[in-house]
Amino acid sequence: MHIAEEKTERHVLSLTVANEAGILARIAGLFTARGYNIDSLTVADITADHSISRITVVTNGPPRVIDQIIAQLDRLVPVHKVADLTDNGPFVERELALVKVAGTGEHRIEALRLAEVFRAKVVDTTTESFVFEITGTTEKVDTFVNLMRGIGLVEVGRTGVVGIIRGKDAS
The missing domain is CATH 3.30.70.260 (ACT domain)
Incomplete structure (x- = not known):
């Protein structure tokens, strides 16, 4: 091959x-x-x-x-x-992102509804925008960001993945 x-x-x-x-x-x-x-x-x-x-x-x-x-x-x-970590058995992996979304009216309401579904926290707000903090797998963060594109995504900052093996053994 x-x-x-x-x-x-x-x-x-x-x-x-x-x-x-x-x-x-x-x-x-x-x-x-x-x-x-x-x-x-x-x-x-x-x-x-x-x-x-x-x-x-x-x-x-x-x-x-x-x-x-x-x-x-x-x-x-x-x-x-x-x-x-991928080959050493079960592990926990997380990524953090800050997601800025602009919008008023229905877009604002939809952004808040999606944030609740994804358990994203509002860490900053103005009358025309939000900054959400979301943690989870890369796939979860990607999905949240992609949904926010249709609402008014302005900017995204991501930490990258951190991971650790499950159980009492060190990775």
Whole structure:
């Protein structure tokens, strides 16, 4: 089977890394070198002494390429651990978005109704617009944003995906 014919799969990778200058560029470079896109990338400091960060990467690719990327990430000196959450069993993933919607009258009422259905919170309001905060899976956020396009979507800011393995084990 040729690479073009291989089935691509979505994978959520969780990395714990030393907080070092340039580590993010090195990690992104591994994906670029293989010609694969990073769909989402988040980074956060996770220790009190600021020495360790967690990087969550969402990407798509054939299983053999994902395996190669994981192996190469694992060999980088500042990388402490790489976990493919997609393959390691059940995990929780969430994304946060701020969605600004303009509208008056019926459009305003419809925006509020949809926000309630999606459990989005109003975090700012004026007489002509709202800013909603929504959290959930990427699919949930995508659906909410797409519905708001027809009402008066003005702007969207998204955090990217974060994920963590379920249960008592660390990812």
